[in-house]
Amino acid sequence: HSVLTQPPSLSGAPGQxxxxxxxxxxxxxxxxxxxxxxxxxxxxxxxxxxxxNDNRPSGIPDRFSGxxxxxxxxxxxxxxxxxxxxxxxxxxxxxxxxxFGGGTKLTVL
Amino acid sequence: xxxxxxxxxxxxxxxxxLSLTCTISGGxxxxxxxxxxxxTPGKGLEWIGYIYYRGSTKYxxxxxxxxxxxxxxxxxxxxxxxxSVTAADTATYFCAGVGSGDxxxxxxxxxxxxxSS
Numbered sequence: 590h591s592v593l594t595q596p597p598s599l600s601g602a603p604g605q606x607x608x609x610x611x612x613x614x615x616x617x618x619x620x621x622x623x624x625x626x627x628x629x630x631x632x633x634x635x636x637x638x639x640x641x642n643d644n645r646p647s648g649i650p651d652r653f654s655g656x657x658x659x660x661x662x663x664x665x666x667x668x669x670x671x672x673x674x675x676x677x678x679x680x681x682x683x684x685x686x687x688x689f690g691g692g693t694k695l696t697v698l
Numbered sequence: 699x700x701x702x703x704x705x706x707x708x709x710x711x712x713x714x715x716l717s718l719t720c721t722i723s724g725g726x727x728x729x730x731x732x733x734x735x736x737x738t739p740g741k742g743l744e745w746i747g748y749i750y751y752r753g754s755t756k757y758x759x760x761x762x763x764x765x766x767x768x769x770x771x772x773x774x775x776x777x778x779x780x781x782s783v784t785a786a787d788t789a790t791y792f793c794a795g796v797g798s799g800d801x802x803x804x805x806x807x808x809x810x811x812x813x814s815s
Contacts, residue, residue, distance in 0.1 A: 591742055625801035627743075634792055634808050635743065640801030678743055680802070685759050687733070687745035 592617060593679050593690035600696040606667040609693045611679030612660065619660035622682040626655055626664045629676045629692075638677075639664060671697050700725035702793050702806035710787075710813050716780040720793030720806060727774045730804070731796045734767060734778045736789040737808070744789075748796070749776055783813045 594612040601607040611624060618624055624642050627635035637646055639655035642662065654665045662681075666673055674697045679690040706718035720732070734746040747757040749767045757765045761780070769776040780787060790808040797803030 623800055625799075627802070634805035635802070636805070637797075637801045637803050640797070640799035640803070644799055646797075646799075646801075646803065680743075680745075682800075686748065686756050687735075689743045689745065692742045 591691035592683070592688035593681060595677075595679060595690040595693045597691070598694045598696065600698055601666075601669045602698050603669050603671060605669050606665065607669060607695065609664045609666075609677050609679075609695070611662045611664070611681075611690050613662075613681055613688075614660055617660075617681045617683040617688055618657065618662060620683065624655065624657050624662035625680045626653075626662075627678045627680065628673075629678065631675075635678060666695075669697050673697055700730075700795065700804050702795065702804055704791060704793050704806045704809040706809060706811070708810060708812060710783055710811060711815055712784055712813055713782055716778070716783050716787060716791075716811055716813070718778045718791055718793075718809065718811070720776050720778075722774045722776075722795070727769060727771055727776065732767075732769070732776045733794045733796060733802060735792045735794055735802070737792070738786075738789045746778065746780075746791075785813050787811070788813045 626639040629635040642657040643655045676692045703721045710716045731750045747767045764781045766779040792808045793806045794802040795804035
C-alpha cells in the first residue's frame with residue numbers, strides 16, 4: 590500500500606469543483622516536507638501540476654490549486670473540464686526519499 | 699526546453715540486471731537533480747532513487763540493495779541498474795528531473811520493461 594493515502598476515485602460534472610485529499614503522517618507531510626501534485630492522462634507520463642504545496646508551474650491553469658495543513662494536503666480543481674479526466678497523484682518526502690499517494694482516478698461525467 | 703528520453707532493453711531475464719539510460723536534451727545535467735520512478739501495470743508510482751548535483755545518491759529503502767544510479771556528465775546522461783530482477787520488477791520506468799521547487803518537473807515518456815524468461 591502507498592505511504593500517502595488518496596481516495597481511489599472521484600467524479601464530478603463539467604463546471605463543478607472537486608477536491609482530492611492526500612493524507613500522510615508525522616514522518617512525511619507532517620514533518621514539513623512539501624507536497625507536489627501530478628496529473629497522469631492515459632498512456633502518458635505524469636505532469637507536474639502543483640509544487641511546493643501551492644505553486645503552479647508555468648502553463649498550469651489557475652483552476653488547479655493546492656493546499657497543505659498538518660499531515661494532509663489537498664488539490665482543488667474548479668470549473669471541471671472533460672480533459673481533466675485523469676489520475677492524480679500526490680507526492681511528498683520523508684527521510685528516506687520521495688513517497689507517493691496511490692492515485693485518484695477523476696471521472697468527469 | 700529540456701527533454702528526457704529513456705532507453706534500454708524492453709525484456710530482461712529473471713535474476714539478471716535491468717539497465718536503463720536517460721538522455722537529457724535541451725539542458726545540462728548539472729542544472730537539476732534526477733530521479734527514476736516506476737509504475738507497475740495498472741498501479742501507482744514508486745520512487746526508485748535520486749542522483750544529486752554532485753553525484754551523490756539516495757535510494758528507496760525497499761530497493762536499495764539492488765539499485766545503482768549513476769551519471770555521465772560528458773554524455774548528459776544518467777542511468778539505472780537494478781540487479782536480480784524478478785517478475786515483480788516488470789513496470790514502466792520513467793526518468794525525471796527535479797526542479798527548483800523540488801517537484802518532479804520534467805519527465806521522460808517512460809519505457810516498459812518486462813521481466814520474463
